[in-house]
Amino acid sequence: MATPPLTPRMLTPTTLSPLGSPRAKKSTATVMPEITLEQPSSKTNKSPGSKSTKLFRRVRSAFRSLPIMSPMCKLPMGGARLHENHVHGGTRVTGTLFGYRKTRVNLAVQENPRSLPILLLELAIPTGKLLQDLGVGLVRIALECEKKPSEKTKIVDEPIWALYCNGKKSGYGVKREPTEEDLVVMQMLHAVSMGAGVLPVTSGGGGGGEGDLTYMRAHFERVIGSRDSETYYMMNPDGNSGPELSIFFVRV
Numbered sequence: 001m002a003t004p005p006l007t008p009r010m011l012t013p014t015t016l017s018p019l020g021s022p023r024a025k026k027s028t029a030t031v032m033p034e035i036t037l038e039q040p041s042s043k044t045n046k047s048p049g050s051k052s053t054k055l056f057r058r059v060r061s062a063f064r065s066l067p068i069m070s071p072m073c074k075l076p077m078g079g080a081r082l083h084e085n086h087v088h089g090g091t092r093v094t095g096t097l098f099g100y101r102k103t104r105v106n107l108a109v110q111e112n113p114r115s116l117p118i119l120l121l122e123l124a125i126p127t128g129k130l131l132q133d134l135g136v137g138l139v140r141i142a143l144e145c146e147k148k149p150s151e152k153t154k155i156v157d158e159p160i161w162a163l164y165c166n167g168k169k170s171g172y173g174v175k176r177e178p179t180e181e182d183l184v185v186m187q188m189l190h191a192v193s194m195g196a197g198v199l200p201v202t203s204g205g206g207g208g209g210e211g212d213l214t215y216m217r218a219h220f221e222r223v224i225g226s227r228d229s230e231t232y233y234m235m236n237p238d239g240n241s242g243p244e245l246s247i248f249f250v251r252v
Helices: 051-063 127-134 180-188
Strands: 091-100 104-110 119-126 139-145 160-165 168-175 195-199 213-226 229-234 245-251
Touching: 091 127, 091 180, 091 229, 104 127, 104 180, 119 127, 119 160, 127 139, 127 213
Parallel strands: 139 245
Antiparallel strands: 091 104, 091 213, 104 119, 119 168, 139 160, 160 168, 195 213, 213 229, 229 245
């Protein structure tokens, strides 16, 4: 009998996904869930050997050699919040922060939980640190890159950005292509619209002894200000307060 589908109620910080259920434990450690994620409607055809793909790979290789920084991502709790729960003119997408607690956090943006990522970023902030700071107060991440004359590349297609967390330089952010492990994570969470918890480390998953993989998923409002600015606001499910996480892409 097939394992029951994943539901949001099953995924809490103390509950494992179907891969951690007693029935799944009886199967071999190398069994991975079938990837059934759909292609996003905004996907464009790109050659696997394009210059942009090769550039992403070179930048990612150099990026991984940089040290992980642990910024103090905190803002004073006082003061009014700047945004309502719904951002006028925004497009709602699904955003997932995930990673092993001591390694760099990843951000996957999807049109919906059942689609392939349209954007995947790796940020030089430890996953555990960022999720901890989100539980304390507002976090604002700015990703800046240099504006070039006659720039035709979409800002979210830039390969690398300088990363600032609440105004403090915190290393770099890099765009990368989804790995097999990334797709497995997205598949395991395909029935989850929002929530947080941990997923078990699968055999060969690349955790490197860093413990369980932590995730947090929420709705984001995507707002395009201009060709040189784009913002993602994480929406609170209670509807009574503004976003606790804002991510700004800016060319300067």
